[in-house]
Amino acid sequence: xxxxxCISNVxxxxxxxxxxxxxxxxxxNGVQWIINPWDELALTRAxxxxxxxxxxxxxxxxxxxxxxxxxPTLRKALAIGADDAIRVNAEPKDAFAVAQQLAEAIKDEGxxxxxxxxESSDYNGAAVGGMLAEFLGIASVSSVSxxxxxxxxxxxxxxxDGGSEMVAAQTPFxxxxxxxxxxxxRIPSMRGIMQARTxxxxxxxxxATDNLTEFVDYxxxxxxxxxxxxxxENMKELVNLLHTEAKVL
Amino acid sequence: MSVLVYTExxxxxxxxxxxxxxxxxxxxAEMTGTSVTALSIGNVDAEELNKLGNYGASKIVxxxxxxxxxxxxxxxxxxxxxxxxxxxxSVVILSNNNTGKALAPRVSVKLKAGLVAGVNALxxxxxxxxxxxxxxTGKAFANVKVKSDKKILTLNQNxxxxxxxxxxxxxxxxxxxxxxxxxxxxxxxxxxxxxxxLLTDAEIVVSGGRGMKGPENWGPIEELAGLLGAATACSRxxxxxxxxxxxxxxxxxxxxxxxxxxxxxxxSGAIQHVAGISSSKCIVAIxxxxxxxxxxxxxxxxxxxxxxxxxxxxxxxxxxxxxN
Amino acid sequence: MNFxxxxxxxxxxxxxxxFAQRDLISDVIERDYKAAYPTKHIVELSALGxxxxxxxxxxxxxxxxxxxYILAMEEISKVxxxxxxxxxxxNSLVCYGIQxxxxxxxxxxxxxxxxxxxxxxxxxxxxxEAGSDATMQRTMADDKGDxxxxxxxxxxxxxxxxxxVYLVIAQTHPEKKHHGINVFIVDKDTPxxxxxxxxxxxxxxxxxxxxxxxxxVKVPKENRIGEDGFGFKFAMKTLEAGRIxxxxxxLGLASGALxxxxxxxxxxxxxxxxxxxHQAIAFKIADMAVKVxxxxxxxxxxxxxxxxxxxxxxxxxxxxxxxxxIAMEVTTEAVQIHxxxxxxxxxxxxxxxxxxxxxQIYEGTSEIQKIVISRNLLRD
Numbered sequence: 001x002x003x004x005x006c007i008s009n010v011x012x013x014x015x016x017x018x019x020x021x022x023x024x025x026x027x028x029n030g031v032q033w034i035i036n037p038w039d040e041l042a043l044t045r046a047x048x049x050x051x052x053x054x055x056x057x058x059x060x061x062x063x064x065x066x067x068x069x070x071x072p073t074l075r076k077a078l079a080i081g082a083d084d085a086i087r088v089n090a091e092p093k094d095a096f097a098v099a100q101q102l103a104e105a106i107k108d109e110g111x112x113x114x115x116x117x118x119e120s121s122d123y124n125g126a127a128v129g130g131m132l133a134e135f136l137g138i139a140s141v142s143s144v145s146x147x148x149x150x151x152x153x154x155x156x157x158x159x160x161d162g163g164s165e166m167v168a169a170q171t172p173f174x175x176x177x178x179x180x181x182x183x184x185x186r187i188p189s190m191r192g193i194m195q196a197r198t199x200x201x202x203x204x205x206x207x208a209t210d211n212l213t214e215f216v217d218y219x220x221x222x223x224x225x226x227x228x229x230x231x232x233e234n235m236k237e238l239v240n241l242l243h244t245e246a247k248v249l
Numbered sequence: 250m251s252v253l254v255y256t257e258x259x260x261x262x263x264x265x266x267x268x269x270x271x272x273x274x275x276x277x278a279e280m281t282g283t284s285v286t287a288l289s290i291g292n293v294d295a296e297e298l299n300k301l302g303n304y305g306a307s308k309i310v311x312x313x314x315x316x317x318x319x320x321x322x323x324x325x326x327x328x329x330x331x332x333x334x335x336x337x338x339s340v341v342i343l344s345n346n347n348t349g350k351a352l353a354p355r356v357s358v359k360l361k362a363g364l365v366a367g368v369n370a371l372x373x374x375x376x377x378x379x380x381x382x383x384x385x386t387g388k389a390f391a392n393v394k395v396k397s398d399k400k401i402l403t404l405n406q407n408x409x410x411x412x413x414x415x416x417x418x419x420x421x422x423x424x425x426x427x428x429x430x431x432x433x434x435x436x437x438x439x440x441x442x443x444x445x446x447l448l449t450d451a452e453i454v455v456s457g458g459r460g461m462k463g464p465e466n467w468g469p470i471e472e473l474a475g476l477l478g479a480a481t482a483c484s485r486x487x488x489x490x491x492x493x494x495x496x497x498x499x500x501x502x503x504x505x506x507x508x509x510x511x512x513x514x515x516x517s518g519a520i521q522h523v524a525g526i527s528s529s530k531c532i533v534a535i536x537x538x539x540x541x542x543x544x545x546x547x548x549x550x551x552x553x554x555x556x557x558x559x560x561x562x563x564x565x566x567x568x569x570x571x572x573n
Numbered sequence: 574m575n576f577x578x579x580x581x582x583x584x585x586x587x588x589x590x591x592f593a594q595r596d597l598i599s600d601v602i603e604r605d606y607k608a609a610y611p612t613k614h615i616v617e618l619s620a621l622g623x624x625x626x627x628x629x630x631x632x633x634x635x636x637x638x639x640x641x642y643i644l645a646m647e648e649i650s651k652v653x654x655x656x657x658x659x660x661x662x663x664n665s666l667v668c669y670g671i672q673x674x675x676x677x678x679x680x681x682x683x684x685x686x687x688x689x690x691x692x693x694x695x696x697x698x699x700x701x702e703a704g705s706d707a708t709m710q711r712t713m714a715d716d717k718g719d720x721x722x723x724x725x726x727x728x729x730x731x732x733x734x735x736x737x738v739y740l741v742i743a744q745t746h747p748e749k750k751h752h753g754i755n756v757f758i759v760d761k762d763t764p765x766x767x768x769x770x771x772x773x774x775x776x777x778x779x780x781x782x783x784x785x786x787x788x789x790v791k792v793p794k795e796n797r798i799g800e801d802g803f804g805f806k807f808a809m810k811t812l813e814a815g816r817i818x819x820x821x822x823x824l825g826l827a828s829g830a831l832x833x834x835x836x837x838x839x840x841x842x843x844x845x846x847x848x849x850x851h852q853a854i855a856f857k858i859a860d861m862a863v864k865v866x867x868x869x870x871x872x873x874x875x876x877x878x879x880x881x882x883x884x885x886x887x888x889x890x891x892x893x894x895x896x897x898x899i900a901m902e903v904t905t906e907a908v909q910i911h912x913x914x915x916x917x918x919x920x921x922x923x924x925x926x927x928x929x930x931x932x933q934i935y936e937g938t939s940e941i942q943k944i945v946i947s948r949n950l951l952r953d
Contacts, residue, residue, distance in 0.1 A: 096357060123385075130326075130353070131355070139433035141434055161447055161450075163439065165440070167435065167436050168437050173434070176351070187588050193588070194635060213363040218391050227547045229549075235561040239562070
């Protein structure tokens with residue numbers, strides 16, 4: 001069995017978001033880039049599964065679409081424990097183009113389980129995993145909050161409104177995961193960082209693909225009015241304000 | 250030509266979000282001079298289906314198939330695409346909920362239609378098609394141009410609102426062509442929690458943070474939520490500590506919600522938390538630290554110990570309820 | 574010249590930061606209050622490879638350079654100097670000393686356990702009457718032919734209780750003065766070793782410090798490191814390297830205090846605006862930032878010299894003295910910026926200030942560093 005994790009390279013979640021060039025581009029100045037938080041949880045879970053599979057899962061790979069400057073993110077994934085990495089050498093334009101490029105790069109690689117995060121924390125497309133499954137013509141299960149490997153197959157837990165379902169999927173399939181598959185991401189160890197030096201990181205060129213959407217410009221949310229303070233001894237007033245002023249009660 | 254909207258049902262019933270989706274679709278249909286077709290998959294009775302007409306659907310395509318009792322991404326996305334082709338739909342609309350997130354990307358590839366996920370409002374321009382969406386998890390908005398002829402949009406819950414238009418709709422049955430390849434997943438077991446207000450559906454959310462000190466102190470949060478018909482939520486440290494289940498984690502890497510009223514008790518308001526709740530219509534923050542960043546995001550603030558403020562608030566809500 | 578860290582060095586810094594900001598921070602205040610040893614955290618830190626960062630991979634170490642070690646020490650120390658002192662003693666005194674001067678047999682026997690944190694090491698030099706003046710060793714190691722017998726008392730020993738492996742400095746030939754001193758690897762469970770009570774310290778309270786008493790403790794001859802009489806030189810050389818670690822610890826205390834002060838100054842309001850907009854505060858922050866930057870550069874320079882195989886004794890003394898002194902200054906200013914909040918435990922800076930004080934005292938006081946630096950400059 002082989003598992004592939006799709007990795008997105010995103011600004012650190014504490015980044016203060018600013019734009020340049022008349023608000024047409026994200027200001028990357030001074031930005032720390034990290035592995036998309038959901039992708040990091042996916043990788044953490046995949047490694048746990050591999051370690052507990054007595055060799056049945058022989059490989060965990062990572063893939064990303066991005067220019068060379070995004071390589072440290074893949075190298076970090078290798079340090080965390082992925083066995084090898086693929087970088088599709090292209091500027092990620094939109095989810096459609098990225099999914100197409102990923103599909104192109106892995107269609108003959110024989111992965112049994114492909115995992116992607118529910119969305120990326122930058123453009124919040126929430127789309128690459130599902131699109132990739134469609135391009136590859138394979139099943140997808142989304143809102144996955146748990147993955148187990150038992151008797152040679154994968155069982156996933158899918159969140160539904162007010163509960164969850166256990167879903168069996170024929171391999172290969174794409175699991176689109178959210179929080180729950182793992183709780184905290186694994187931190188790379190010194191040994192992992194050392195081993196990452198020699199792990200394979202393959203760069204593949206992308207065939208031309210057309211993006212269907214483009215970002216025209218950005219805006220920041222309007223400033224919020226100042227918070228109105230209410231005396232803690234006077235909760236009646238708060239209820240009254242919520243009723244008459246905010247009209248939410 | 251039409252705008253196609255997929256209206257999911259829950260045990261045969263629609264929810265407010267279904268009507269909101271149709272209302273939104275109607276808005277786009279008006280901009281583009283077309284009409285709204287709603288797609289319903291599963292067993293929904295005629296009376297329930299007819300409600301969609303009231304929000305602007307002029308036609309309802311109904312698909313019934315016993316194999317579709319659970320969400321199967323392959324089959325469902327194939328049906329949506331077939332109906333979109335049949336109806337000549339140029340815009341397909343789904344909710345940005347779990348189901349919409351599962352299906353929209355697959356439909357996008359099938360129809361070669363550009364997808365904009367998580368929109369809040371009508372497009373600013375129909376031609377070229379430009380629409381605003383949230384980006385950077387609520388820290389910014391982006392105006393996105395869709396270049397393809399067909400477009401797919403997913404709408405954030407509680408962002409557009411419900412607009413009745415008083416019309417009625419015709420219902421037409423449709424038999425999609427499905428094959429085995431569309432059924433590669435199978436639901437083995439279902440676990441449902443009943444009797445709780447769903448966080449994503451809730452009009453009011455009462456949320457607790459680390460300031461609650463421990464899971465044993467959640468009584469007032471649950472009591473207040475019960476009184477207000479609200480859902481309960483929590484901040485990330487609370488779910489990481491295992492004080493509350495992960496389904497309640499609200500914030501950038503948890504659930505993104507937009508209720509009418511969000512009450513944050515003992516939550517300091519880290520940037521990642523605020524990103525998940527900033528679309529709430531009204532935010533109330535209760536915290537003993539007057540420097541807590543949650544007050545920057547809040548509309549109303551109470552500086553005080555949650556363990557004293559919450560019971561007082563509960564009493565005030567009780568007397569409000571008895572008077573109104 | 575190049576001031577850029579390598580990708581790997583950044584990754585190590587980030588790993589240490591993630592661990593500190595996620596795991597150590599969760600109970601650091603409570604452990605400080607209760608003077609509780611960070612057992613769970615040391616296990617995690619060991620699993621991540623932070624206990625033997627610079628040990629050769631053939632002895633199960635991380636094989637990293639000193640610069641990486643400095644970066645990790647700074648990040649851990651921003652949050653928890655108790656953990657970083659445990660780490661520092663193990664890495665840059667015990668592992669370093671054995672790897673640099675031990676025999677192949679000693680390395681094979683001890684390094685894998687120490688580098689992976691399966692065992693913790695302690696460095697026993699200070700005595701009740703031999704602190705800064707390490708030549709005055711009163712602990713005796715009598716040569717009995719095939720073994721030595723140790724008698725005496727060691728003071729202020731970090732990891733005294735948690736450690737299983739001691740490096741003990743003791744006098745064999747008093748007539749030769751410091752040329753008669755030896756160093757031994759001693760298993761803590763050897764009969765005749767007993768501990769004094771847990772020291773109730775002002776800071777770094779979560780690390781375990783005790784005095785250690787030796788009563789007729791038999792140590793096999795093969796556990797001596799180096800030639801007969803090498804002990805004093807061993808201690809001085811090892812401390813030269815160890816100082817870089819303590820310098821980085823002091824740097825972390827200062828930069829941690831600076832980060833907290835910046836955040837606080839941007840949030841806290843007084844006289845109608847954030848206090849960051851008051852020049853009195855803004856200038857304090859500027860002064861603190863310059864000191865921290867200088868300190869970091871001195872640390873990295875000393876580490877770089879060591880990694881290049883160049884002499885680093887003066888650089889490490891300069892780094893240790895400067896970092897420790899500015900750590901005291903910067904953490905004190907951080908408390909001042911925080912006002913009343915700075916004086917209570919919840920805001921961390923008072924603890925950083927208490928911990929900074931120790932960096933001016935141990936592994937060579939600031940005054941001793943000035944002796945080292947000035948002697949070097951002034952000798953003919």
